Amino acid sequence: MVDLALPKQTPCCEPSDAAYDVEQAVLQRYEAGARQPEAALCCPTDGYEAQYLEKLPSEIIEKDYGCGDPTKYVAVGETVADLGSGAGKNCYILAQKVGATGHVIGVDFNDEMLSLSRKYLDEMADKLGYRNVSFVHGKIQDLALDRDRAQAWLANHPITDLDRLSAFEAECTRLRQEQPLIADNSVDVVISNCVLNLVRPQDKQQLFQDIYRVLKRGGRAVISDIVCDEDPTPAILNNPDLWSGCIAGAFREDAFLEMFEQAGFYGIEVLVRQAEPWQVIDGIEFRSMTVRAFKGKDGACWERNQAVVYKGPWKAVQDDDGHTLYRGQRMAVCDKTFQIYTDRTSPYQQDIIAITPQTEIPLESAPVFDCARDRVRHPRETKGTDYHATITAASSSCCDPSESCC
Numbered sequence: 001m002v003d004l005a006l007p008k009q010t011p012c013c014e015p016s017d018a019a020y021d022v023e024q025a026v027l028q029r030y031e032a033g034a035r036q037p038e039a040a041l042c043c044p045t046d047g048y049e050a051q052y053l054e055k056l057p058s059e060i061i062e063k064d065y066g067c068g069d070p071t072k073y074v075a076v077g078e079t080v081a082d083l084g085s086g087a088g089k090n091c092y093i094l095a096q097k098v099g100a101t102g103h104v105i106g107v108d109f110n111d112e113m114l115s116l117s118r119k120y121l122d123e124m125a126d127k128l129g130y131r132n133v134s135f136v137h138g139k140i141q142d143l144a145l146d147r148d149r150a151q152a153w154l155a156n157h158p159i160t161d162l163d164r165l166s167a168f169e170a171e172c173t174r175l176r177q178e179q180p181l182i183a184d185n186s187v188d189v190v191i192s193n194c195v196l197n198l199v200r201p202q203d204k205q206q207l208f209q210d211i212y213r214v215l216k217r218g219g220r221a222v223i224s225d226i227v228c229d230e231d232p233t234p235a236i237l238n239n240p241d242l243w244s245g246c247i248a249g250a251f252r253e254d255a256f257l258e259m260f261e262q263a264g265f266y267g268i269e270v271l272v273r274q275a276e277p278w279q280v281i282d283g284i285e286f287r288s289m290t291v292r293a294f295k296g297k298d299g300a301c302w303e304r305n306q307a308v309v310y311k312g313p314w315k316a317v318q319d320d321d322g323h324t325l326y327r328g329q330r331m332a333v334c335d336k337t338f339q340i341y342t343d344r345t346s347p348y349q350q351d352i353i354a355i356t357p358q359t360e361i362p363l364e365s366a367p368v369f370d371c372a373r374d375r376v377r378h379p380r381e382t383k384g385t386d387y388h389a390t391i392t393a394a395s396s397s398c399c400d401p402s403e404s405c406c
Contacts, residue, residue, distance in 0.1 A: 052093040055127045057120050064089040066193035067246070067288035068224025068272060077101040078188035081214060083140040084108060084195025088117030091133050092124050094191075100130040105182065109139045109147060136181055140192070141199050141207035143214055144176035182214045190214065190221045194288070197226050197249035208263040217296040218345070221265065224290040226250040226278070233282050247279065250286055257291065265293035266320040266340065267347035294347065297321055301334035302366035305357040307377035308333055308341050312351075319348070324374045330355060332377035334369035357382045 048069055053061065064087050071093045074080055078098050082090050085106030094104045108114050117135045125131035137147040150172055159165050190211050199207050211221050228250045232242075242248040251259070260268045269292050277285035297320060310317060310325035318324045325331050333341065340346060342354040355377075380387070 048093070052096050055096065055124070056089060056092055057123065059116070060087045060089050060092065060120060063087040063116065066090070066224065067226055067278070068193055068290045070191035070193055070222040070224045070290060071097060073220075073222045073271070073292060074098060074189050074191070079103045079105070079186065080189045080191060081105045081107060081143075081182060081187045083143075083190060083192040083211070084198070085117060085135060086110075086113045086195075088120065088133075088135065090191065090193055091117065091135070092120070095124065095128060095133045098132065100132060102132055104133045105187070106133065106135040107138050107140055107143065107181070108135065109137060111137075138181045140195065141203040141210060142176075143182045143210045144180040145172055146175055146179060146181040149175055149179060184213055185216050187214045188216055188219050190219070191223065192221075193224045194226060194246055196223060197246050197251060198244070199249065201249070204259065205262070208259045212263045212265065212295055215295040218294070218343070219296075220292055220294045221260070222271070222290065222292045224272075224288060225256070226286055227253045227256050227289045228287075229253060229285045230283075232284060236281060236284070242281075247281065247286055253289065256289070260291065260293040261320060264298065265295060266297040267292070267294040268320065269293070269347055292347070297336075297340060299336050301336055301369040301371050302363060303369040304335045304338070304361040304363070304366050305377075305381050306333055306335060306338040307331060307355040307382055308338065309353040309355065310351060311353060317351075326376075330377045330379065330382075332375050332381070334371065335363065335366065355382055358384045358387055 074097050076099045080094050085091050085108050091104045091106040153171050226246045236248050272290040274287040277287045279286045307330040312327045316326045341348045341352045
């Protein structure tokens with residue numbers, strides 16, 4: 001099958017003059033892993049919740065290759081996409097977690113793995129009492145192209161010359177636009193378990209952009225993958241076994257977080273970092289790390305006289321939009337930022353005190369917020385200049401004899 005070229009970045013770690021195809025090396029090894037379990041294929045993962053494993057066929061568990069458990073961070077009723085779903089272990093765990101009102105989409109481009117995961121669709125639906133899982137054929141760096149549809153078109157229009165190649169490319173473009181594998185803004189959570197490192201370096205920027213594209217506003221990515229503390233050496237990068245073995249394509253720890261930031265995510269957080277390295281090669285440590293990141297910091301900024309107070313313990317912190325919050329200070333924020341900080345699912349809300357205005361300013365009549373600088377919000381801005389209420393201790397329950405606050 002012919003693949004369209006994807007936008008490229010300048011990677012920090014790309015094989016130079018490699019005498020092999022990274023994608024083919026990965027594909028062949030995981031095809032073998034679908035036929036016969038290979039314990040060394042990825043970092044062993046413990047800690048899955050036993051009640052979710054009980055219903056899974058043993059073959060799926062034996063042929064699962066991952067380095068973390070991103071399924072922990074998913075809720076009932078959500079739509080979840082699992083990138084590089086492999087044997088389907090994470091998808092069938094998620095099926096139980098999201099319940100009958102949720103939906104799980106497993107994405108893989110390995111035919112052997114897809115056959116294995118699809119093999120148990122009926123059995124798992126019978127066990128659960130509902131069917132909420134589908135497995136689709138696609139590349140995780142191109143979540144718009146349905147490869148089954150493209151392959152069906154190609155079977156009826158074989159490429160024999162450049163004109164037919166151009167026609168196929170046009171059909172792929174049409175499929176991406178009119179019948180995308182996963183639509184824009186359609187998924188609550190994107191997870192992946194030790195798969196992003198297997199993508200070619202020149203495709204990784206597009207990979208993060210596509211994860212961002214399919215997520216709903218307020219949605220999140222929860223990614224477990226292999227990271228390293230230094231850039232891999234040329235010898236590591238040019239070893240096909242280390243590519244397919246989740247080593248050569250590992251993200252440098254700081255660069256991994258930067259990829260989320262560059263794609264537009266906010267609230268980027270390391271949830272789990274393996275204390276001891278999984279492997280050490282040429283003095284470079286390789287370990288598992290799970291990261292969560294949220295979508296939704298773009299948009300207009302409106303002034304509604306809201307403020308937030310950062311509780312501490314740091315003297316000051318800065319968010320992904322460059323806002324600096326000073327401990328204990330009432331900082332002026334726009335409505336968009338206020339909602340991001342204080343929403344019940346926000347990664348910030350536990351560290352923030354929300355201060356709402358005495359008189360609410362309707363969003364439709366709110367002026368534009370001045371984002372030019374961080375500033376402290378005077379209490380009178382939120383209370384109102386005409387606020388002159390007097391509330392005495394006698395009218396408050398703070399010092400009630402039965403209370404211990406005074």
